[in-house]
Amino acid sequence: MPIRDLFIEATYLAASVMFILGLRSLTRPEFARRGMQQAAIGMVLAIVGTLVKHEIVEYQWIVAGLAVGTLIGYPLGQFVPMTAMPQRIAISHMFGAVAATLVGVAEYYNSGGVLGHGEMTALGFEVMFGSLTITGSFMAFLKLQEIMPGRPIVIRGQNAFNLTLFAVTFGIFVYLIVNPDQKNLFYIMIALGLLIGVSMVLPIGGADMPVVVSLLNSYAGLASSATGFAIGNNVLIIAGALDGASGFLLSVLMSKAMNRSFANVLFGAFGSVVKTTKTLAAGQAYTPVSAEDAAMRLAYAGRVIIVPGYGMAVAQSQHVVRELAELIEHRGGDVKYAIHPVAGRMPGHMNVLLAEADVPYDRLYDMEQINGEFEKTDVVLVIGANDVVNPAARNDPGSPIYGMPILNVDRAKSVIVMKRSMNPGFAGIENELFYAEKTSMLFGDAKASLTKLVTEVKNV
Amino acid sequence: MTSITELYVFVLAAFVGYQVITRVPPLLHTPLMSATNAISGISLVGSLVAAGAHETPVSTILGFIAVTSATINVVGGFLITDRMLKMFKHKPKDTDGKRP
Numbered sequence A: 001m002p003i004r005d006l007f008i009e010a011t012y013l014a015a016s017v018m019f020i021l022g023l024r025s026l027t028r029p030e031f032a033r034r035g036m037q038q039a040a041i042g043m044v045l046a047i048v049g050t051l052v053k054h055e056i057v058e059y060q061w062i063v064a065g066l067a068v069g070t071l072i073g074y075p076l077g078q079f080v081p082m083t084a085m086p087q088r089i090a091i092s093h094m095f096g097a098v099a100a101t102l103v104g105v106a107e108y109y110n111s112g113g114v115l116g117h118g119e120m121t122a123l124g125f126e127v128m129f130g131s132l133t134i135t136g137s138f139m140a141f142l143k144l145q146e147i148m149p150g151r152p153i154v155i156r157g158q159n160a161f162n163l164t165l166f167a168v169t170f171g172i173f174v175y176l177i178v179n180p181d182q183k184n185l186f187y188i189m190i191a192l193g194l195l196i197g198v199s200m201v202l203p204i205g206g207a208d209m210p211v212v213v214s215l216l217n218s219y220a221g222l223a224s225s226a227t228g229f230a231i232g233n234n235v236l237i238i239a240g241a242l243d244g245a246s247g248f249l250l251s252v253l254m255s256k257a258m259n260r261s262f263a264n265v266l267f268g269a270f271g272s273v274v275k276t277t278k279t280l281a282a283g284q285a286y287t288p289v290s291a292e293d294a295a296m297r298l299a300y301a302g303r304v305i306i307v308p309g310y311g312m313a314v315a316q317s318q319h320v321v322r323e324l325a326e327l328i329e330h331r332g333g334d335v336k337y338a339i340h341p342v343a344g345r346m347p348g349h350m351n352v353l354l355a356e357a358d359v360p361y362d363r364l365y366d367m368e369q370i371n372g373e374f375e376k377t378d379v380v381l382v383i384g385a386n387d388v389v390n391p392a393a394r395n396d397p398g399s400p401i402y403g404m405p406i407l408n409v410d411r412a413k414s415v416i417v418m419k420r421s422m423n424p425g426f427a428g429i430e431n432e433l434f435y436a437e438k439t440s441m442l443f444g445d446a447k448a449s450l451t452k453l454v455t456e457v458k459n460v
Numbered sequence B: 001m002t003s004i005t006e007l008y009v010f011v012l013a014a015f016v017g018y019q020v021i022t023r024v025p026p027l028l029h030t031p032l033m034s035a036t037n038a039i040s041g042i043s044l045v046g047s048l049v050a051a052g053a054h055e056t057p058v059s060t061i062l063g064f065i066a067v068t069s070a071t072i073n074v075v076g077g078f079l080i081t082d083r084m085l086k087m088f089k090h091k092p093k094d095t096d097g098k099r100p
Helices: A003-025 A029-051 A060-078 A082-111 A117-144 A158-178 A183-201 A206-231 A234-257 A262-266 A291-299 A310-315 A318-330 A349-356 A367-376 A446-459 B002-021 B026-052 B057-087
Strands: A303-308 A334-339 A364-366 A379-383 A414-419 A439-443
Touching: A003 A029, A003 A234, A003 B002, A003 B026, A029 B026, A029 B057, A060 A082, A060 B026, A060 B057, A082 A117, A082 A183, A082 A206, A082 A349, A082 B026, A082 B057, A117 A158, A117 A183, A117 A206, A158 A183, A206 A234, A206 B002, A206 B026, A234 B002, A234 B026, A291 A318, A291 A379, A291 A414, A291 A439, A291 A446, A303 A318, A303 A349, A303 A367, A310 A318, A310 A349, A310 A446, A318 A334, A318 A349, A318 A446, A334 A349, A334 A367, A349 A364, A349 B026, A349 B057, A364 A367, A364 B026, A414 A446, B026 B057
Parallel strands: A303 A334, A303 A379, A334 A364, A379 A414, A414 A439
Antiparallel strands: none
16 A cells, blocks of 8 residues: 555544544533544544545645635634524534535546446435435524524425325435436436425424434435445545434434434424314413512522523523522522423523523533422423423323423422413413413513513512 | 445444444533534545546536535534533532532
8 A cells, every 4th residue: 555545544544533532522521622622633634634645636626615615614613603503503414415415426427327336326325315415404494594484384295295205216216226327317316305305394393403403414424424435435434424323313312302203203204283282271370470579489499490491592591591590599599400302493402502601511400310309499490491391291192292201390399480471382282381370470571581580689 | 345344334433423422411412413513524525536636627616515515514513513612611600609
């Protein structure tokens, strides 16, 4: 092996090891930052290794691409606010998929269709996963950015249409493996892949986004891996496999946390809401509470748990939440945060927001860690969360969320729910927690109410 | 024969990834997503060859776009992961240690 190739392979091997170590560092928050910086160095090594390849004979387009990419990537990394993280991640899956797909198309174009069956299989997987991830991620981005309505868009016969689409695309793929020189079919397959991405994400509502974003993460990884197979490059295969495994695992975790079967997730046939929930007796009473009274109760509480939901992210009220918690702690109370796995629009969404607001992470508790503690809690403050605290998931077999693991807020001594109104939202699932005797409702915008609470607690 | 070796690499890497990532706490799931996303920017390696190999004008242009997209992910992905991880702090800021 010539010395140049040895050098290239060495950089790839080093990069692969550094990527795995980087991901491993994420198991411990205190080491995570260093580990990921090492992974970034691994990436630089792999790029340098590639640049000395003898296939590369001209550099002007490479330099141009690196420059434009850095110009766009820098602000996307440095200035995007934490509240916009879900759509930021969604759009980055799109960029990854664009790269993988275009490399596949370039390979195919240059080969003129003269390919072995094995190569064609790899290329086919590459452009199929790539193209459906491009449009799927873009749709997810549009929904999360609210350029498109976040509610599910369902057309009649959608499932039949999707199934046919899958079958036809897969059929073309198999035909192409046997006859790799059918150029038109190759491009038709990409077009169908793009269409699948759209039709897969259209029927998905905002609350199901954590599953979709994770799944697209996995597909983007598989596209990279397939690129590695197509061009015979191990570091691509390894990095893609890591990405694919991570996305796969997160989708499994998310779908478990939403009580959806994994098959349901894999085939994208989720998001449609069954409206057979038992309606609560009309005129059932709830107890509204004023900010003054709520503040009084929080000020004198010994144990407080805060349950944040998407409503906190929308109102961008994480900083006020932290302020309130610190006030209660100063008065001698104990404040913890209970984080449901699917609170928000992506895995870990709430943790990042609260960390941004300087909440130390040892105060953030997962569902399993904290569910036993609600019974001894004086006041639970629910901020813009709904389904994840709905006892119907435990007691109402007719409810669409029946069986979903929830935070046992209803077992606390008292509950204060912050909400805009009694409107149950687009899912239309009534929440009996809001009507329970121990629950008080504090209506209004989360940020405004929290600011009022802070002022009132200061005055107590 | 080589493709079999590649399959080995894929399966083993996926296995290692799965083992490592199951141990990532939910606390860091968002940084995990942005981290794997940055790492999957490794498709830059394939893009660079397409952009610089001077095979056909079409592949050069496609390569250029691919290099741009992958670079966005590498630069933006590692930066935002670092920004997030910087925020996760252990020490409570100014509590008086009054934990019951």
